[in-house]
Amino acid sequence: MSERPGEAFREYVDVRLPALHRLAYLLCQDRHRADDLVQDTLVKLYLKWDRAMAATNSHAYARTTLVRTFLSERRTNWARRVVLVDRLPDTASSTDPDAADAVAVRAALAGLPPRQRAVIALRFYSDLSVEETGYTLGCSPGTVKSQTAKGLAALRRALPHVEPDGTAPARTRS
Template identity: 85%
Template sequence: MSDRPDEAFREYVEERLPALQRLAYLLCQDRHHADDLVQDALVKLYTRWDRASAASHLHAYARTTLVRTFLSERRTNWARRVVLVDRFPEDLGSSDPDAASAVAVRRALAGLPPRQRAVIALRYYSDLSVEETGETLGCSPGTVKSQTAKGLAALRRALPDVDADDTTSTRTRS
């Protein structure tokens, strides 16, 4: 990275923007809102760039900023009162079974409470450990485990067509 702070920040954003956008989309389930969420998080990151760039894990610092921005936003009264869309956009689906499954998973994720969605996204999308997820969310490992269990149970209820035996048998055949 560059010696100049603004240049270093710009380089970092160019490198990490796609990953931050994907995580934001998983959290909020809306591309436009995800862009706004990333922008808010990057503003916060820029105002604390001296501290952030000195962190031992800059990516974790940025990811934590993004997730906490999302959770903070979900706690506001506005987020509880306003529903921007009343259903998931159908144009993301197609006749391809994998695309239909992806839409079903996105719908199920959208139905989770924000904290459970954040835990699932961090544990299974960002591949963080229980401890790293707890640090990101500012909670204990026990809370991460319980939120993960509740989130996965809710996903299983929302996606009843997925049978654990089918996935196991498919893996053993390949």
């Protein structure tokens, strides 16, 4: 890394921006909102850059800042969550089953409460341990486990046609 803080921050952002944006998108389910969330996170990170660099894992520090910013926004400012449109959004027109599954999974994730969505994204997308996820969210490992179980159960209910191994469930004869 560079000696000057501005350059070090710029180099860090160049490397970590795609990962932060993907995590933000998983949490928000909206590309524009994810851009805003990443921007807010980077501002906070820049203001605390000395602390982030002193942390044992600067990537975890940034990820924690992003998730906590997301959860904080979900708790407050309800008007930002209300979206008024004059027409329904376009639906996916692809006949590719993988694209349809991806849309279904995104919709199911969007239906989860913010904390469960954050736990699922951190545990299964960012591949964090229970302890790392708890630290990121500021909660106990038991809370992470219960939120994970509730989130997975809700996803299974929302996606009954997909088994954990990616296959369709076997049909039984009546």
